[in-house]
Amino acid sequence: MPVPTSPPSSLSHDPQGRPVLTTPRLVLSAMEPTDAAAVASLAGDKRVHDTTLLIPYPYELRHATEWIATHAAQWQRWRTDWTMNWAIRREGSLIGAIGLVGAAHHKRAELGYWIGVPFWGKGYASEAALAVVAFAHDALKAKRLESGVFVGNEASRRVLQKCGMTDECIRRARYLKNGVHVDEHVLSVVFD
Ligand SMILES: CC(C)(COP(=O)(O)OP(=O)(O)OC[C@H]1O[C@@H](n2cnc3c(N)ncnc32)[C@H](O)[C@@H]1OP(=O)(O)O)[C@@H](O)C(=O)NCCC(=O)NCCS
Numbered sequence: 001m002p003v004p005t006s007p008p009s010s011l012s013h014d015p016q017g018r019p020v021l022t023t024p025r026l027v028l029s030a031m032e033p034t035d036a037a038a039v040a041s042l043a044g045d046k047r048v049h050d051t052t053l054l055i056p057y058p059y060e061l062r063h064a065t066e067w068i069a070t071h072a073a074q075w076q077r078w079r080t081d082w083t084m085n086w087a088i089r090r091e092g093s094l095i096g097a098i099g100l101v102g103a104a105h106h107k108r109a110e111l112g113y114w115i116g117v118p119f120w121g122k123g124y125a126s127e128a129a130l131a132v133v134a135f136a137h138d139a140l141k142a143k144r145l146e147s148g149v150f151v152g153n154e155a156s157r158r159v160l161q162k163c164g165m166t167d168e169c170i171r172r173a174r175y176l177k178n179g180v181h182v183d184e185h186v187l188s189v190v191f192d
Pocket of ligand 1: 048049112123127149
């Protein structure tokens with residue numbers, strides 16, 4: 001599968017050597033401790049919690065602070081582990097987050113993301129996800145990318161499809177979410 005290339009993105013590195021992905025409307029860059037308030041505000045919306053696995057509800061400032069503090073160790077090892085998180089920024093303001101959980105020894109990674117509710121429906125998740133898929137293909141030389149969405153999260157499934165991912169399987173009753181068993185739709189792309 002060739003990697004989709006539209007919209008285009010470009011790769012640079014910040015002074016710490018961390019990758020920065022730039023798209024026509026967005027900049028994906030490392031989270032800073034100063035991002036915690038924006039993360040807590042946007043990820044704290046229950047609609048973001050409802051379709052994600054790892055975002056607690058209620059989401060307090062300390063959750064954001066503690067989460068961002070874990071990134072330093074990830075950035076120490078991103079070239080070998082392929083696990084990393086970026087802030088999604090529009091005009092300098094954080095609007096969401098996107099990241100990879102790597103299994104670099106298998107040349108594979110899992111993609112995850114969220115966008116703050118006020119910014120839904122404007123193509124931002126698709127634009128950010130495409131940039132990370134291109135980065136995984138071009139810079140990391142990944143063979144396979146995968147993502148799991150709760151069955152019914154059609155917006156996220158569509159984002160992944162626009163990145164070249166196709167349906168792989170449904171894992172039944174994979175998670176217990178808000179007291180209900182939910183199926184997971186697994187999508188993936190395998191590069192040539
Ligand atoms: C899923 C999410 C990231 C989408 O972000 P977004 O920036 O609004 O997404 P985009 O605008 O890039 O694209 C959404 C696509 O889904 C489509 N879509 C939206 N709602 C849909 C629905 N109910 N059924 C089918 N398609 C839908 C849109 O039309 C668009 O496709 P298009 O470009 O072909 O028209 C956002 O809703 C979110 O953060 N949700 C909560 C967290 C989450 O679910 N994260 C993913 C976990 S796997």
